[in-house]
Amino acid sequence: MFAEALKHIPGGVNSPVRAFRAVGGKPFFVDRAQGAHVWDLDGNEYVDYVGTWGPAIHGHAFPKIIEAIKSAADHGTSFGIPNPHEVTMARLIKEFFPSIEKVRMVNSGTEACMSAIRLARGFTKRDKIIKFDGCYHGHADSLLVKAGSGALTFGHPDSAGVPKEFTQHTIVVPFNDAEAVKAAFAANTGQIAGIILEPVIGNAGLILPRDGFLEALREMTTADGSLLIFDEVMTGFRVARGGAQERFGIQPDLTCLGKIIGGGLPVGAFGGRAEIMDCLAPLGPVYQAGTLSGNPLAMAAGIAALEELKSGDAYRRLEELGAALEQGLSSAAKSANATVTFQRCGSMFCGYFAGRPVYNLDDAMKSDREVFGRYFHGMLDAGVYLAPSQFEAGFLSTAHSTEDIDKTVKAAATVMKSL
Ligand code: KE4
Numbered sequence: 001m002f003a004e005a006l007k008h009i010p011g012g013v014n015s016p017v018r019a020f021r022a023v024g025g026k027p028f029f030v031d032r033a034q035g036a037h038v039w040d041l042d043g044n045e046y047v048d049y050v051g052t053w054g055p056a057i058h059g060h061a062f063p064k065i066i067e068a069i070k071s072a073a074d075h076g077t078s079f080g081i082p083n084p085h086e087v088t089m090a091r092l093i094k095e096f097f098p099s100i101e102k103v104r105m106v107n108s109g110t111e112a113c114m115s116a117i118r119l120a121r122g123f124t125k126r127d128k129i130i131k132f133d134g135c136y137h138g139h140a141d142s143l144l145v146k147a148g149s150g151a152l153t154f155g156h157p158d159s160a161g162v163p164k165e166f167t168q169h170t171i172v173v174p175f176n177d178a179e180a181v182k183a184a185f186a187a188n189t190g191q192i193a194g195i196i197l198e199p200v201i202g203n204a205g206l207i208l209p210r211d212g213f214l215e216a217l218r219e220m221t222t223a224d225g226s227l228l229i230f231d232e233v234m235t236g237f238r239v240a241r242g243g244a245q246e247r248f249g250i251q252p253d254l255t256c257l258g259k260i261i262g263g264g265l266p267v268g269a270f271g272g273r274a275e276i277m278d279c280l281a282p283l284g285p286v287y288q289a290g291t292l293s294g295n296p297l298a299m300a301a302g303i304a305a306l307e308e309l310k311s312g313d314a315y316r317r318l319e320e321l322g323a324a325l326e327q328g329l330s331s332a333a334k335s336a337n338a339t340v341t342f343q344r345c346g347s348m349f350c351g352y353f354a355g356r357p358v359y360n361l362d363d364a365m366k367s368d369r370e371v372f373g374r375y376f377h378g379m380l381d382a383g384v385y386l387a388p389s390q391f392e393a394g395f396l397s398t399a400h401s402t403e404d405i406d407k408t409v410k411a412a413a414t415v416m417k418s419l
Helices: 002-008 063-073 084-096 109-124 178-187 213-224 243-248 296-307 313-335 361-365 369-381 402-417
Strands: 030-034 037-040 045-048 102-106 128-132 170-173 192-197 227-231 254-258 268-272 341-345 348-352
Touching (some): 084 268, 084 296, 109 254, 109 268, 178 213, 192 213, 213 227, 227 243, 313 341, 313 402, 369 402
Parallel strands (some): 128 170
Antiparallel strands (some): 030 037, 037 045
């Protein structure tokens, strides 16, 4: 199937990470997914820790989501006309995220982040944006940027096809480095529209904010009149009911969302203070639009997913599973004498093949990717599907069982010994 795919699709995939280039070998093709398990075309079953990169917090083919999609589909799959599901979804998002007074639905995390940045620039009438090395906010041009030589220089394009002019207003600094952010503000006083960050990085493995870091960003943006934008496409509804902003008690000005709120269907959203959001068309001068934004199927699926999270019980289960996995894998590494640093935030985790804690991208880059590749394939052969890159986070769902965890830990103990 991969050979066939290669004839028709660049790299045989519709998103690069799926091609297994970071771990070697060929990707398997999925036939179906149910709960915490996926089956490939040859009928091999895997415990799935990718969870379609975050959305599958209730596991795959969650009955209430499937049911919601089926009944919504009978009424039509897309209208391009306001429909009640959009209002229900907006109210649900606001219920979980008190910092969001108004919200706009889009169709991907990329769109959410791209639009939030345009809105921040329109609202503040400033051009510059600060982002952090190792944070990924989708593939909008001004965000495909690698660090300049320091906080005082601007980013350089990190992809072909992005003119340097498109990234010259993007300043890139190391994560967890409040001093570097302070220097960037000092060198660009009154010119920074906002800071955008993943409050917990899930796109360089799993990196937690150090004590005081998020608070410092909140203070600096408030003092300078720029906006704090939390990209919670991954952490939203994942690390707590109200995302990282609830878990760490920081109120951003804008929040980007995605993944879980679509129940697995294409979705994104951005929201925040009404005075900022009301700058959006058709009310205000910041243009943003989308044919399928708020489409009834993604709304119905997302509403079912969020309704299931309302009670908060899911987070206790996810924390239990996360703690058990962390404990099991850490002891497996110890008994195998493998150099692994396990980092976790609730049900998001990463095992770095590195000997010390990871606080930023530079630390993460010190992990041994070659060993990770062998670990990945050893686990895959044992029926455990981890994210096919050292620089991705793994995800648990409420559908994972203790048997799944036991199987994973047992496999890791054997595989790590063979590395
Ligand atoms: P999408 O455009 O892929 O829906 O969302 C972009 C995005 C924005 N912000 C954060 C924090 C994200 O994690 C993402 C997308 N995450 C990746 C996982 N590393 C999606 C997987 C992929 O690119 O295939």
